[in-house]
Every structure is written in structure tokens, then in C-alpha cells.
Amino acid sequence: MATLFTRIIDGEIPGRFVWSDEVCVAFLTIEPLQLGHVMVVPRAEVDQWVDLPAGVAAHVFAVAQAIGTAQRSAFDAARIGMLIQGYEIPHTHVHVWPSRSPADFDLGSAMRDVPDAHADHAAATLRAQLRADGHAAFVPGD
Template identity: 80%
Template sequence: MATLFTRIIDGDIPGRFVWADEICVAFLTIQPRRLGHTMVVPRAEVDQWVDLPADVAAHVFAVAQMIGVAQRSAFDAQRIGVLIEGYEVPHAHVHVWPSRTPDDFDLRNVMREVPDADADRAAATLREQLRRDGHAEFVPEH
């Protein structure tokens, strides 16, 4: 059975994509620590990041870094958070989020109800910054 992330990647479940290439995608999470919180996910269904082929892991982390650079500018972040855990979805992924305070790193501090308009605006803001940063070929329209 396909993972939740594969179903999002395949379009069976909607997602707010900000990056798509042949190796990985990035989309906003529905329970962000801050608006703009993004998941970078390899297209291949691999349960744990330590089991990713080295070249795929390197690419996922390079994309996570580009997302983080864009988040820093787009959301005026003081720091960029990164987390790999994978207990909820058995599909390797990297969380990347803009931060303004150490509280943004507390795993209990997630936004449970994000209005669609706010999430859509955050995705559009991040997409536009990624385009300004020179990554337009990998940034989907929505």
C-alpha cells in the first residue's frame, strides 16, 4: 500500500507543492511549526533516511538547504529548523521550517488548524522566493 506521501506525490491527495524534480518533491505540511514549514520527500518510498541511496540523500538535503535559504528570506526567519524523525509516515522526509524563536523547535508547538488562505499564501510566498533564487524550473505553479 502506498504511503501517505506517495499518495500526495501521485496527486491522490492534494498538496501545496513548492518544489518538484525527478528525485524529490517538497510540499507544505498541514500541521506546521510556523507558516512555510515544508517537507522534502524523495519520490522513492524508502522508510528511513539512513536507507536512502547516498546520491538521493545528498539531493534531498541539497533541496532542503535551498528551501531553507528561501524560507529565511521569504519569512524573515532568524534560524531555519531541520528535523528527520519519520514515526508518523514510513517514508523518508526532511522537515524544514522558518524560525523566529527557540519555541519553534518544541515538537509540541504545531499549528493544528491553519486556514487555507494562510497556507496558500505561505506556499505562494515560498514559491516566489524560490523562483527569485534561481530555481524556477523546479517550482510548480501550485
């Protein structure tokens, strides 16, 4: 059975994508630590990141870095958070989010029921910054 993330990647479940290439995608999480919080997900269903082929892992981290750089500019972030946990869904995913304080790393404070308008704006802001940073070929349309 396909994971939730594969179903999002395949378009069965809607997602706010900010990156898409042949190896991975990135989309906003529905429970962000901060607006602009994305997950970078390899297309291949691999449960744990340590089991990813080395080239896929390197690519996922390079994309996470590009997104983090864009988040820092787009959201005026002091730091960029990154987390690999993987307990919720058995499909590797790297959380990347803009941060302004250590409190932004508390998973218990994730936002719930973020208004669509706020999430749409965060996605559009991040897409625009990724395009400005030279990654337009990988940024889906708004």
C-alpha cells in the same frame, strides 16, 4: 500499499507543492511549526533516511538547503529548523521551517487547522522566493 506521501506525490491527495523534480518533492505540512514549514520527500518510498542511496540523500539535503535559504528570506527568519523523525509515516521526509526562537522547535506546538488562505499565502510566498533564487525550473505553478 502506497504511503500517504506517495499518494500526495501522485496527486491522489492534495498538497501545496513548492518543489518538484525527478528525485524529490517538497510540500507544506498540514500541521506546521511556523507558516512556510515544508517537508522534502524523496519520490522513492524509503522508510529511514539512513537507507537512502547516497546520491538521493545528497539531493534531498541540497533541496532542503535551497528551500531553507528561500524561507530565511521569504519569512525573515532568524534561523531555519530542520528535523528528520519519521515515526508518523514510513517514508523518509525532512522537515524544514522558518524559525524565530528555540520555542519554534517544540513539536507539541504545531499549528492545527491553519486556514487555507494562510497556507496558500505561505506556499505562494515561498514559491516566489524560490523562483527569485533561480530555482524556477523546479517550482510548480501556483
